[in-house]
Amino acid sequence: MLYINGEWIETENKMDVINPATAEIIKTISIGGQLETKEAITKAKEAFKTWKKTTGNDRSTYLKEVVRLMKEKATKMAEIITKENGKPLADAKSEVAGAIGYLEWYAEEAKRIYGDTLPASQPDKHLMVIKEPVGVCAAITPWNFPLSMVTRKIAPALAAGCTVVLKPAPATPLSAIMVFDCFHEAGLPKGVVNLVIGPAEEIGNEMTSNPNVRKVTFTGSTKVGKMLLRDSVATVKKISMELGGHAPLIVFDDADIDQAVEGVMMSKFKNSGQTCISTNRIYVAENIADEFGEKLAEKTSRLRVGNGTENGIDVGPLINKDALKKVEEQVQDAKTHNGKILCGGKTFEIDNVNGCFYEPTVIQNANENMRIATEETFGPIAPIFTFKGEEEVIERANHGTYGLAAYCYTKDIGRGFRVMRELEYGIVGINDPAPIVIQAPFGGVKESGMGKEGGKYGLDEYLEEKYVSIHAT
Incomplete structure (x- = not known):
């Protein structure tokens, strides 16, 4: 299903959307490729000529109507997320609320795009800096948050006056389709938002090579x-x-220790560990490591694994067989490097279900020789490393490649501030496993990315500054 220039488009090429909990086909949808993407970009460029001139109040009104429609459909949206992504329904409902929250926030920010008046160097000049929308934006979103990542990108783009061509993840396109249903019902002008679903390379190549696209967000x-x-x-x-x-x-x-264990549970096992800010390495002071490991394993072993549509499920499936295989390989590698499995450690079988489930797993005696020490896991695996001193653990915690999120538990406020400064990450939670909020910047350093999403910082990514000097004669 494609949405281009205000119209839903069916094509001959089709794709099945699979439920990772059951391996069943949820729906078969139309997909497009390079030609459809090029058409969407062309229509977005045409729409930009008018959309960029709308007032902040007008753009805000459109976004608020989308919010109203999404609130009406919130339950259905959560069910779709669970079916195509696998996360428990309670987590899917939280995602829907977050997705709506981004639209609400940027509906207000649309009215608050300010420029500057600069002090002039000459009495007969007036100097200004005005902010203008970048232009056509190509947005590419992931499968692990198939709804909130869509609105986190589109909402600030529209608020800034940009037009958008969105490519959602092929594993989870149905959530994006529901959002675009709301855009359509809200009456957004033709071409302002466009949806293309299909081969990543073909669509991505057109987005990056087409000169009419002025921004790529991924x-x-x-x-x-x-x-x-x-x-x-x-x-x-x-x-x-x-x-x-x-x-x-x-x-x-x-x-x-109990607070820290709860923090790991929240950070590690939400969405089956399939988030970019999930804890990957747990560094515990060696004199409390045994107690910590026992408590973490005890709580982890009580997590309920299963189809997210069922009541009381804590951990759903991994997104596909490849993800399951990667987790299995990392656990096996940890075993070969003297890792001790405190709980879990194998695939989770459900009668008559061919899903991608893995038991929530705690590994004691983790070390730097393991793949899990450097590879992103994206699964419900919690390895426990031990350390002796503050300087040592900070050096080990600062990953050579990544720098997105980091966490620290301590009662010493001075230590908290020291660690905060020394950790080379874009997001740091001190005694807080869930630091992400709509009004704050989300983004990393090093090879974890560039630019920010969320709050006023996310709006700036869709704006450019224009300096104007007026000589008043």
Whole structure:
């Protein structure tokens, strides 16, 4: 199903959307490729001529109507997320609320795009800086948050006065289709928002090579992000990228152990560990490591694994068989490097269901020789490393490649501030496993990306400054 220039389009080429919990086909939809993407970009460029001139109040009104429609359909949206992504329904409902929250926030920010008046160097001049929308934006979103990542990109783009061509992840396109249903019902002008679903390489190549696209925003793997960066060079596009992560969580010996265990549970096992800010490495002071491991394993073993549509499920399936295989390989590698499995450690079988489930797993005696020490996991695996001192653990926590999110547990406020400064990450949670909020900037450093999403910072990514000097004769 494609949405171009205000119309839903069916094509001869089709794609099945699969439920990762059951391996069943949810729906078969139309897909497009290079030609459809080019058409969408052309229509977005035409629409930009008018959309950029609308007032902030008008853009705000459109976004508020989308919010109203999404609130009416919130339950259905959550059900679609669970079916195509696998996450428990309660988590899907939270995602819907977050997706709506981004639209609400940027509906207000649309009215608050300010410029500056500069002090002139000469009495007969007036100097101004005005902010203008970048232009046509190509947005590429991931499968792990198939609804909120769509609105987190589109809402600020529309608020700024840009038009958008969106490519959602092929594993989870139905959530995006529901959002675009709301855009359509809200009466957004033709061409302002466009949806193309299909082969990643074919669509991505058109987005990055087409000179009418002035910005590319992407959430996904560092590998793919680097390719998009490379391909965008020829036309010097504005870029924002939220890429891979390998988050450390440090537990000092003065921390509240129970609080830290709860923090790991929240950070590690939400969405089956399939988030870019999920804890990947747990560093625990060696004198409390045994107690911490026992408590974490006890809580982890009580998590209920299963189809997210069922009541009381804590952990759903991984997105596909490849993801399941990667987790299995990392756990096996940890075993060969003397890792001790405290709980879990194998696939989870459900009678008469061919799903992609893996048991939530805690590994004691983790070390730097394991693949899990450097590779992003994207699965429900919690490895526990031990450390002796503050300087040592900070050096080990600062990953050579990634720098998205990091966490620290301590009762010492001075230590908290020291660690905050020394951790080379774009997001740091001190005694807080869930630091992400709509009004704050989300983004990393190093190979975890560039640019920010969320709050006023996310709006700036879709604006450019124009300096104007007026000589008043």
